[in-house]
Amino acid sequence: MKSLLTSSALAAGMYIAVSAAAASSAEAADLTLCWAAWDPANALVELSKDFEAKSGNTMHFEFVPWPNFADRMLNELNSGGKLCDLLIGDSQWIGGAAENGQYVKLNDFFDKEGIKMDDFIPATVVGYAEWPKNTPNYWAMPAFGDVVGWTYRKDWFARPELQAEFKQKYGRDLAVPKNWAELTDIAAFFQGRDIDGKKVYGAAIYTERGSEGITMGATNALYSYGFKYDNPEKPYELEGFVNSPGAVAGLEAYKKLYDCCTPPGHSDAYMTEDVDAYKSGQVALQMNFTFTWPGINADANVGGEKSGYFPNPAGPDGVQFAQLGGQGISVVAASEKQAEALAYIKWFSQPEIQQKWWKLGGYSALRAVVEDPSFATSQPYAKPFLDSMAIVKDFWAEPSYASLLQAAQKRFHDYVVANQGTAKDALDGLVKDWTAIFEDDGKY
Amino acid sequence: MLQFPIDRIASATPPAIAARVKGLSDRAIAWLFVAPSIVLLLAINIFPLIWTIRLSFTNFRVNRPNAQIEFVGLRNYINILTDRDIWLSMQATAHFLIWTIVLQVLIGFSLAYLINKKFRGNDLWTTIIVLPMMLSPAVVGNFWTFLYQPQIGLFNYVVGFLTGSDPSSFSMIASTSLAPWAIIIVDTWMWTPFVMLICLAGLRSIPPSIYEAAECDRASKWRQFWTITIPLVLPFLMLAVLFRGIENFKMFDLVVQLTGGGPGSITELTSINLKRAAFEQWRTGYASAYAVILFVTVFGLASIYVKALNKVKKR
Numbered sequence: 001m002k003s004l005l006t007s008s009a010l011a012a013g014m015y016i017a018v019s020a021a022a023a024s025s026a027e028a029a030d031l032t033l034c035w036a037a038w039d040p041a042n043a044l045v046e047l048s049k050d051f052e053a054k055s056g057n058t059m060h061f062e063f064v065p066w067p068n069f070a071d072r073m074l075n076e077l078n079s080g081g082k083l084c085d086l087l088i089g090d091s092q093w094i095g096g097a098a099e100n101g102q103y104v105k106l107n108d109f110f111d112k113e114g115i116k117m118d119d120f121i122p123a124t125v126v127g128y129a130e131w132p133k134n135t136p137n138y139w140a141m142p143a144f145g146d147v148v149g150w151t152y153r154k155d156w157f158a159r160p161e162l163q164a165e166f167k168q169k170y171g172r173d174l175a176v177p178k179n180w181a182e183l184t185d186i187a188a189f190f191q192g193r194d195i196d197g198k199k200v201y202g203a204a205i206y207t208e209r210g211s212e213g214i215t216m217g218a219t220n221a222l223y224s225y226g227f228k229y230d231n232p233e234k235p236y237e238l239e240g241f242v243n244s245p246g247a248v249a250g251l252e253a254y255k256k257l258y259d260c261c262t263p264p265g266h267s268d269a270y271m272t273e274d275v276d277a278y279k280s281g282q283v284a285l286q287m288n289f290t291f292t293w294p295g296i297n298a299d300a301n302v303g304g305e306k307s308g309y310f311p312n313p314a315g316p317d318g319v320q321f322a323q324l325g326g327q328g329i330s331v332v333a334a335s336e337k338q339a340e341a342l343a344y345i346k347w348f349s350q351p352e353i354q355q356k357w358w359k360l361g362g363y364s365a366l367r368a369v370v371e372d373p374s375f376a377t378s379q380p381y382a383k384p385f386l387d388s389m390a391i392v393k394d395f396w397a398e399p400s401y402a403s404l405l406q407a408a409q410k411r412f413h414d415y416v417v418a419n420q421g422t423a424k425d426a427l428d429g430l431v432k433d434w435t436a437i438f439e440d441d442g443k444y
Numbered sequence: 445m446l447q448f449p450i451d452r453i454a455s456a457t458p459p460a461i462a463a464r465v466k467g468l469s470d471r472a473i474a475w476l477f478v479a480p481s482i483v484l485l486l487a488i489n490i491f492p493l494i495w496t497i498r499l500s501f502t503n504f505r506v507n508r509p510n511a512q513i514e515f516v517g518l519r520n521y522i523n524i525l526t527d528r529d530i531w532l533s534m535q536a537t538a539h540f541l542i543w544t545i546v547l548q549v550l551i552g553f554s555l556a557y558l559i560n561k562k563f564r565g566n567d568l569w570t571t572i573i574v575l576p577m578m579l580s581p582a583v584v585g586n587f588w589t590f591l592y593q594p595q596i597g598l599f600n601y602v603v604g605f606l607t608g609s610d611p612s613s614f615s616m617i618a619s620t621s622l623a624p625w626a627i628i629i630v631d632t633w634m635w636t637p638f639v640m641l642i643c644l645a646g647l648r649s650i651p652p653s654i655y656e657a658a659e660c661d662r663a664s665k666w667r668q669f670w671t672i673t674i675p676l677v678l679p680f681l682m683l684a685v686l687f688r689g690i691e692n693f694k695m696f697d698l699v700v701q702l703t704g705g706g707p708g709s710i711t712e713l714t715s716i717n718l719k720r721a722a723f724e725q726w727r728t729g730y731a732s733a734y735a736v737i738l739f740v741t742v743f744g745l746a747s748i749y750v751k752a753l754n755k756v757k758k759r
Contacts, residue, residue: 075723078506078507099510100507100510209704209706264594264595264612265594267706268618268706399508402725403727410529410708413707413708413709414709417618418708418710419620420708
């Protein structure tokens with residue numbers, strides 16, 4: 001009898017357990033988040049375990065290497081694919097994704113859940129979330145703040161013999177450059193130098209042709225020298241702004257840096273190639289997005305006290321801007337699990353989660369995190385990151401951004417790397433290309 | 445009684461089906477068999493071709509599903525044919541095509557001629573020579589970027605060693621004058637074995653009796669080569685040129701991996717240019733017109749060439 005009772009109890013228990021499991025599996029969803037394959041994505045996987053535990057949903061991730069990220073994801077959006085429920089897409093995609101109904105508009109959701117865009121770094125809201133720009137129409141929540149900055153070999157800069165030689169040659173201290181001219185001097189100083197028995201070079205900069213590399217690099221010089229995308233008073237008027245004398249000087253400065261001070265064969269380099277050149281001890285300076293800084297700081301060869309960080313330097317007139325990177329997180333309109341995807345964004349917006357995000361290596365864009373008094377000293381790169389985020393400027397985010405970007409890629413690479421024509425020719429050509437694209441778009 | 449497999453199949457056919465098939469003519473049965481292939485061909489080849497031609501007359505962009513599609517007549521075609529950059533891209537393709545074919549034919553035929561001689565380790569050498577074409581073009585492109593690396597690359601080291609120059613003083617991929625040759629060298633390295641194999645098949649198809657007869661007539665080796673070997677191998681050689689020509693006209697993966705079309709647009713072959721227009725700029729209508737132009741070019745050239753090939757065969 002006892003055994004019969006025990007068996008019955010066991011069977012009942014099992015039935016309840018199975019029923020509960022079935023019920024929970026019916027409610028739980030499998031969510032797929034799409035992003036680029038890079039270090040922060042690994043940190044997000046780690047962070048998302050908390051969401052899985054709290055929501056019961058299972059997170060899947062589709063990470064695509066950077067050179068193919070835009071191709072792959074824009075194909076997915078354009079074909080109405082259901083692969084991604086959540087997409088951490090590039091800032092420039094927002095215009096097209098919003099106008100073509102590929103992202104879910106988040107205003108109502110933000111209102112309902114009390115998520116305020118004022119709580120995020122203003123530049124990231126404009127850059128990652130808004131379309132049209134500077135209007136309260138939100139298609140994403142800032143997820144990862146990023147900007148182009150510079151890394152330098154602090155240990156090399158500190159060597160007395162190099163300091164003395166530099167001072168003798170340039171009449172100033174070998175220190176973090178204040179402007180592009182100083183940066184180029186420093187790069188030229190290190191170019192071809194023998195350090196610890198190894199030939200080193202000046203700077204690793206962006207020169208990649210295929211996707212967006214050289215544009216993300218050259219714009220840093222262009223912005224600081226006075227380049228503007230259009231007439232601030234009359235949108236889409238390009239002549240005299242894109243190809244202004246300042247812009248021409250900026251592009252020449254970038255070419256000068258490429259010609260004088262990059263390692264041999266550095267003609268198709270983007271994030272990975274620059275990091276490799278820097279971590280292998282090949283260069284004194286490295287241009288790269290700030291997402292690379294935690295990895296550099298932790299690196300056995302060049303990390304810790306060996307490296308320092310600084311924002312993109314100013315131009316000759318003291319104007320200082322840096323190319324915005326980073327992304328917002330959006331819900332894909334074709335997704336059949338929008339409610340769960342929104343729940344993920346709600347969870348991700350919480351200050352404690354954002355704090356944890358920063359600690360794991362993700363650059364939070366939440367002001368509560370970055371304006372915390374302890375933030376600037378929390379990591380050696382935290383202050384340069386904040387300084388850089390204060391001077392950002394972004395590429396076009398128009399629906400035609402891909403065409404605009406490809407035109408820039410071609411014009412910049414033709415001039416900087418392939419020595420075709422002059423900087424003025426390149427920028428005049430760019431005005432022509434961009435004007436044709438905007439004409440096609442009916443902007444005139 | 446001995447039954448052939450076909451008889452067994454016939455006897456195993458259910459009577460209902462057999463009755464239905466019985467009423468069909470041979471022609472109808474033949475159509476029945478080829479119909480799936482034809483349907484497949486129409487679905488995946490002919491229909492997309494017709495659709496592409498239709499799109500080529502519009503301003504359609506696949507990334508703007510909500511935009512009005514307008515008929516633009518020949519505008520896409522005119523824009524393409526008057527675009528200086530497209531002609532530069534055609535020029536880069538022609539340079540690549542001509543030089544790869546010339547080098548591959550010369551080296552491929554020479555190798556085939558040598559391999560055709562009987563010597564020890566003949567099979568082993570054939571296998572070794574054929575290895576590069578067994579690799580994926582993406583892999584080949586990738587590892588040649590390392591070989592071409594100015595500081596650590598084996599290619600630069602060898603050139604430096606032979607010429608006494610500093611290996612890091614030149615970059616095959618970054619230099620505008622060397623990059624077109626960099627892609628030619630890699631394609632030649634990879635696909636010469638293919639030409640060699642076809643030439644080898646041609647050489648082995650020549651009956652020894654012809655050479656024996658020539659020997660009897662006291663024809664010199666040089667004379668035998670020009671009057672027997674070359675004419676009899678020529679159809680094979682032309683076939684190899686046709687295959688390599690079509691392949692290299694649409695070359696994409698190897699060059700993308702190697703140079704990405706750079707520096708600047710020096711090695712931007714038409715296929716790379718087309719891909720950028722179609723899948724980076726999303727100018728679908730324009731890219732369709734571009735694809736049609738390339739298709740007509742390659743189809744037209746190939747047709748003329750095939751006619752020439754047939755003439756050579758008939759001789």
